[in-house]
Amino acid sequence: MPSAIDKSDVQGLVRTAFNDMIEARFHAVEIIDVTSARAWLQSVLALVNNSVAPKEGGDPAQKERALQLAFSWSGLRKLGVPAGTADGFSLEFQSGMSGEANRSRRLGDVGGDAPEQWKWGGPNNVADLVVMIYKIDNLAAWETEVQGPLWSKAFREVTQPLDTSHLDNDIEPFGFKDGLSQPKVDWALSRKAKREEFDFGNLITAGEFLLGYPNEYNKLTERPTVAEKEDPNRILMPAEGAPGRRDFGLNGTYLVFRDLTQDVRGLWQFLDKQSAGDRDARLQLGALAVGRTTKGDPLVPLSEKPIAGIEPKEEKDNRFTYDSDPTGTRCPIGAHIRRANPRVADMPSDTKGFFKRALRLLGFGAPRPDDDLVSSVRFHRVLRRGREYGPELKPDDAVKQTTPDGIPRGLRFICLNANITRQFEFVQQAWSMGTKFAGLTEQSDPLLGNRTAINGCLTTATFTVPQDTGLARCIEGVPQFVSLRGGGYFFLPSIRALRYIASLP
Numbered sequence: 001m002p003s004a005i006d007k008s009d010v011q012g013l014v015r016t017a018f019n020d021m022i023e024a025r026f027h028a029v030e031i032i033d034v035t036s037a038r039a040w041l042q043s044v045l046a047l048v049n050n051s052v053a054p055k056e057g058g059d060p061a062q063k064e065r066a067l068q069l070a071f072s073w074s075g076l077r078k079l080g081v082p083a084g085t086a087d088g089f090s091l092e093f094q095s096g097m098s099g100e101a102n103r104s105r106r107l108g109d110v111g112g113d114a115p116e117q118w119k120w121g122g123p124n125n126v127a128d129l130v131v132m133i134y135k136i137d138n139l140a141a142w143e144t145e146v147q148g149p150l151w152s153k154a155f156r157e158v159t160q161p162l163d164t165s166h167l168d169n170d171i172e173p174f175g176f177k178d179g180l181s182q183p184k185v186d187w188a189l190s191r192k193a194k195r196e197e198f199d200f201g202n203l204i205t206a207g208e209f210l211l212g213y214p215n216e217y218n219k220l221t222e223r224p225t226v227a228e229k230e231d232p233n234r235i236l237m238p239a240e241g242a243p244g245r246r247d248f249g250l251n252g253t254y255l256v257f258r259d260l261t262q263d264v265r266g267l268w269q270f271l272d273k274q275s276a277g278d279r280d281a282r283l284q285l286g287a288l289a290v291g292r293t294t295k296g297d298p299l300v301p302l303s304e305k306p307i308a309g310i311e312p313k314e315e316k317d318n319r320f321t322y323d324s325d326p327t328g329t330r331c332p333i334g335a336h337i338r339r340a341n342p343r344v345a346d347m348p349s350d351t352k353g354f355f356k357r358a359l360r361l362l363g364f365g366a367p368r369p370d371d372d373l374v375s376s377v378r379f380h381r382v383l384r385r386g387r388e389y390g391p392e393l394k395p396d397d398a399v400k401q402t403t404p405d406g407i408p409r410g411l412r413f414i415c416l417n418a419n420i421t422r423q424f425e426f427v428q429q430a431w432s433m434g435t436k437f438a439g440l441t442e443q444s445d446p447l448l449g450n451r452t453a454i455n456g457c458l459t460t461a462t463f464t465v466p467q468d469t470g471l472a473r474c475i476e477g478v479p480q481f482v483s484l485r486g487g488g489y490f491f492l493p494s495i496r497a498l499r500y501i502a503s504l505p
């Protein structure tokens with residue numbers, strides 16, 4: 001097992017969301033001419049940013065512009081990646097986000113959000129690769145340089161270029177501060193995950209976000225390798241633990257792309273109606289749906305003890321768990337961020353000590369029947385790397401807007417993870433869409449839910465707001481605010497693997 005991570009071999013998106021580069025555009029393309037596509041890839045290899053920060057000796061040009069490349073299984077196959085690597089690629093990656101009706105159902109991609117309705121990534125317009133271009137300013141010139149003369153011969157865009165916008169202070173289109181909570185990747189490989197952990201921690205093993213390193217189970221996630229003869233120029237590293245094979249997966253990861261639209265007017269007008277036109281009450285209800293105020297403040301008090309992996313500078317935003325709010329009277333149990341990261345350890349926090357633990361394992365001693373319903377979070381973290389698009393529409397203006405302005409707004413949601421099923425899909429299906437999350441009923445994520453009735457649950461359009469009085473406020477008929485317009489599962493290869501793909505005959 002490697003004793004250190006060679007950051008120069010890892011695409012930069014794993015280290016950073018390139019937030020300083022406020023201009024960005026993504027291209028989802030189909031390869032129409034393999035020879036030109038490979039020649040294009042060779043021509044841009046030197047431009048792809050790695051994960052060495054400029055302050056750690058990285059290329060200073062990387063401060064100003066970035067290029068990142070991720071491939072779907074169809075893209076890799078077209079470019080000649082040997083069929084044998086399929087054994088190491090996860091099945092969900094090979095099948096794709098839209099490849100199976102069952103997957104779509106589990107992810108909540110049904111009805112108007114079904115792949116047949118998508119602008120891209122659905123049947124017959126799956127992207128072979130996404131080309132992600134970032135720049136501090138003057139994006140167009142950099143984009144022209146990246147595309148070069150081969151672009152239009154090599155590729156067909158499966159959708160219009162995916163623009164992004166930069167809203168001040170990292171505000172997402174609904175008007176909430178975003179990008180506050182991320183897992184801290186253990187780049188130093190110092191963390192040895194234990195079999196059971198009793199405290200929520202934010203420092204997560206590198207193997208959860210990069211292939212080739214121990215994950216939170218202290219095991220290696222399965223990864224693709226190629227036979228030695230298929231890498232005659234020895235571009236890839238020898239695959240540890242797999243004699244005679246070279247490591248295609250090492251330092252790569254999976255990239256999940258969900259192209260989401262947001263109905264900003266719809267959200268604020270609904271909240272306004274529920275608040276009888278009172279501005280403060282409306283903002284308060286919005287905060288309860290998200291789990292943070294629009295300014296990003298958590299709704300629960302900060303923990304007294306520090307949390308591993310929370311840096312001092314982000315303590316005021318992130319040093320909290322929901323242990324002090326078991327019934328959700330401060331932050332509703334179904335709030336978006338509480339569902340997306342319930343901040344629980346492997347066992348409830350009061351389970352330290354042999355006897356307490358033994359009692360719990362035998363099923364005794366839970367303070368409430370719903371005390372232990374949420375799966376441990378350290379196995380289900382994702383690194384979010386998305387960008388928003390569309391012009392700002394402030395909540396107060398959204399409330400006043402009599403007819404929709406028809407201007408698209410939303411989030412190009414991107415996340416990175418080593419195991420799509422256990423990480424992104426679990427968060428999306430069990431926690432966000434899960435109608436029985438933490439013992440709740442008839443509801444899904446108040447922001448993300450598609451409100452479609454499912455087997456055994458005729459309505460999923462409720463949002464429960466527990467109150468101090470003991471009686472919960474039940475908000476019924478919550479509309480759909482977020483819709484899916486495209487997406488896919490991609491592989492973000494290491495820099496070596498990119499060179500290997502470009503060198504294939």
Ligand code: HEM
Binds near residue numbers: 182290336341
């Ligand atoms: C348009 C759709 C979405 C909007 C408007 C949205 C909005 C937000 C906001 C405002 C936050 C709080 C800021 C922060 O903690 O960084 C947040 C956090 C988060 N969101 Fe979303 N989000 C969206 C989609 C998604 C999706 C699709 C997922 C994954 C399935 C997701 C997973 C998360 C996670 C993991 C967090 C951090 C929670 C924590 O660690 O406390 N979000 N989101």
